[in-house]
Amino acid sequence: MSETFPGRFIVLDGPEGCGKTTQVQRLVARLREQGRQATAVRDPGSTPVSERIREVLLDRRLPNMDARTELFLYMASRSEMVARIVRPLLEGGLVVVSERFVSSSVAYQGFAGGIEPALIWEMGRVATGGIEPDLTILLDVDVETGFSRIARARDRMESKDRAYHEKVRQGFLAMARERPDRFVVVDASRAPDAVARDIESAVKRVLR
Numbered sequence: 001m002s003e004t005f006p007g008r009f010i011v012l013d014g015p016e017g018c019g020k021t022t023q024v025q026r027l028v029a030r031l032r033e034q035g036r037q038a039t040a041v042r043d044p045g046s047t048p049v050s051e052r053i054r055e056v057l058l059d060r061r062l063p064n065m066d067a068r069t070e071l072f073l074y075m076a077s078r079s080e081m082v083a084r085i086v087r088p089l090l091e092g093g094l095v096v097v098s099e100r101f102v103s104s105s106v107a108y109q110g111f112a113g114g115i116e117p118a119l120i121w122e123m124g125r126v127a128t129g130g131i132e133p134d135l136t137i138l139l140d141v142d143v144e145t146g147f148s149r150i151a152r153a154r155d156r157m158e159s160k161d162r163a164y165h166e167k168v169r170q171g172f173l174a175m176a177r178e179r180p181d182r183f184v185v186v187d188a189s190r191a192p193d194a195v196a197r198d199i200e201s202a203v204k205r206v207l208r
Contacts, residue, residue, distance in 0.1 A: 007096060008206055010203060015172065031203075038096075078124070117171075
């Protein structure tokens with residue numbers, strides 16, 4: 001059972017190229033316009049330790065990392081981010097919007113990497129001290145469209161083959177079907193303004 005905090009924890013997640021970074025920034029800006037205290041974090045990352053772990057995870061010079069190694073590194077980064085940033089802000093009543101969270105590990109190291117998803121959820125519970133998102137918004141886009149949007153050089157995770165990334169996408173969709181009380185799917189193939197409107201509508205259900 002997840003803890004209850006004065007603040008709210010919202011996660012935007014999804015396949016590569018779905019527009020998470022843009023939509024996280026837009027959502028935080030919109031919440032601030034509405035007078036709410038809101039901040040963004042990225043997973044992995046957001047603290048000095050977590051950013052160093054991120055560098056390892058996304059380094060293209062390290063292509064053959066085992067899925068279990070990936071999982072432990074992501075959980076270590078996540079644990080540090082939650083302890084240093086997310087938990088204190090939620091306790092202080094802020095809205096925290098995260099780009100990715102445990103759901104990403106379930107999709108990437110679980111559905112695509114072959115590790116049992118139930119085990120990853122349990123590891124996530126331990127790593128985060130029981131903190132779960134109040135809502136996870138899945139920005140869904142097909143693999144080809146997503147990769148067509150990535151203009152920069154691809155990182156280590158993005159460089160995995162298309163079959164892997166199709167499993168990732170289907171994993172996200174499976175999670176949304178299994179947890180309709182915790183997930184909302186938004187069609188991210190549309191224009192950013194349309195996507196932002198649907199995100200804002202979904203977020204209203206968890207904000208007081």
